[in-house]
């Protein structure tokens with residue numbers, strides 16, 4: 388019953404999304420009044436319909452620099468001139484005659500030319516190290532973003548699977564020379580000070596591509612409260628404040644001021660906290676979650692994605708979902724993400740029949756090994772998961788036991804890494820997973836970026852076996868197992884959830900973001916996958932379907948907000964109207980609210 392309802396809803400959603408995309412491609416949107424003319428329009432990426440950067444057919448100095456470095460050679464050498472989609476009538480209206488070459492291109496032609504340029508960049512950089520190629524690709528996309536947002540987002544939406552790893556994790560983790568940033572814990576790279584700005588920008592790109600948030604309505608923010616990275620503090624060229632991080636009340640007063648300022652200026656905005664170090668991730672979440680419409684992506688978004696994956700693992704074993712409370716789970720990393728996962732998984736287990744508060748299905752390790760109740764200075768957030776001395780405990784698993792010891796003795800169903808330590812699931816650990824009590828041992832190497840993944844899919848299928856299930860935070864390629872068989876490399880990244888959580892909160896006008904809303908988001912993601920896919924070891928849908936996934940997650944969040952009486956509605960849809968919507972109508976509403984990149988006819992008022 389549930390499955391057929393889910394399948395029906397997903398068919399409806401696909402129809403709706405494809406028809407809205409088709410309509411967007413075919414219909415002429417209403418005119419857009421512009422308060423600018425001439426070069427001011429060409430210099431504004433929101434209105435611009437020119438693909439190359441400079442309004443002059445001559446290359447400017449930056450392009451020449453690129454030519455010398457060879458980094459984005461393809462784009463500029465292939466064409467040699469800008470192409471523009473401004474129709475002639477619009478050029479007259481907007482004072483663009485003489486500023487552009489005579490030929491008018493269609494959007495499709497511009498799109499194809501950009502993709503050709505991108506492909507020639509790929510050819511030109513073949514054989515170069517991955518990090519250099521990724522940065523060159525990031526740069527060519529970023530420059531399109533700077534000039535023409537409509538074309539950029541269309542290219543991104545249509546190629547999300549290939550481009551997400553470039554504009555989002557893991558490439559943004561490599562961009563440590565970027566100018567403005569923030570962040571006390573950027574991916575698994577630590578304190579990068581203001582050089583972490585690529586993270587909020589990458590996340591917001593995903594909000595546009597996946598959730599259809601209008602790119603004019605997003606704001607990346609970097610709060611520079613200093614850095615504790617001594618290398619940066621000593622670096623004379625470092626652009627951030629060269630002082631140690633603010634601490635205690637001083638720190639909190641800055642964040643308080645920021646939150647109050649957001650409320651005063653944009654009272655309906657949803658605030659996503661990203662890549663804060665653990666102590667502040669939890670403290671700020673507790674401090675603000677009842678008073679503001681905010682969430683912490685690393686704690687809550689990650690937990691939801693992991694939970695969806697863990698529920699998939701139960702299905703893959705051919706067991707009913709309520710057997711989730713019998714799974715033995717080893718979690719490596721007791722930081723903001725690890726504890727977020729543990730808390731949400733525990734909450735879910737408590738909903739299963741026969742569960743009790745005392746039951747502990749988890750073995751948690753941090754940099755000092757297994758965490759038990761004997762741990763000195765035990766963090767209260769980890770305490771409920773620390774192993775004790777009761778009769779049910781496995782003998783000889785002492786405080787600080789190593790990962791190999793724990794895996795050998797526990798024989799867990801799932802080994803999940805959020806440690807930020809690349810390669811920590813080494814051959815010995817993975818071989819020990821062969822003795823897992825599960826017929827489908829699952830390894831989640833969730834740390835980012837790629838270099839910090841706890842292991843690779845190749846390692847897993849080689850050392851654990853072909854029946855293993857693999858998921859990672861950063862993207863990896865599937866592995867060919869021979870005989871036409873594939874070992875699937877699932878991507879367990881919070882990108883599957885945060886866009887839908889934010890969109891759902893926004894469209895419901897939620898006062899705050901509750902546990903029920905987050906759980907609804909996770910369960911909606913979990914239900915996306917068919918039994919056939921699960922059987923093959925596929926836990927998450929393809930990133931190419933990120934829009935329909937996000938529409939469904941967003942709708943689940945809206946429904947939960949209505950159910951909990953947290954939905955205050957928006958200017959378009961008041962709380963009463965929201966309340967009266969049926970389930971399919973909510974999905975329809977969310978999908979229709981998504982922004983889609985398409986040129987509007989421009990009319991000047993000057």
Ligand SMILES: NC(=O)c1ccc[n+]([C@@H]2O[C@H](COP(=O)([O-])OP(=O)(O)OC[C@H]3O[C@@H](n4cnc5c(N)ncnc54)[C@H](O)[C@@H]3O)[C@@H](O)[C@H]2O)c1
Pocket residue numbers: 572573574575576664665684685689692719720721722723724725752753754755756804805806807808811833834835836839859860861879880881882
């Ligand atoms: N896939 C995703 O969607 C996703 C989401 C959030 C975070 N992450 C990744 O998870 C990692 C951790 O993030 P966080 O916010 O929890 O960081 P954190 O700094 O708060 O926590 C890291 C934890 O790992 C532990 N650790 C360090 N070295 C270890 C070792 N050798 N053995 C065992 N444990 C060790 C630390 O003691 C700490 O408990 C990062 O790499 C981050 O990119 C991934």
Ligand SMILES: O=C(O)C[C@H](O)C(=O)O
Pocket residue numbers: 556573574575662684685834835860880881882
């Ligand atoms: O940024 C990501 O790719 C996921 C997550 O938020 C992280 O901090 O690693």
Ligand SMILES: [Mg+2]
Pocket residue numbers: 574661662684685
């Ligand atoms: Mg993060």
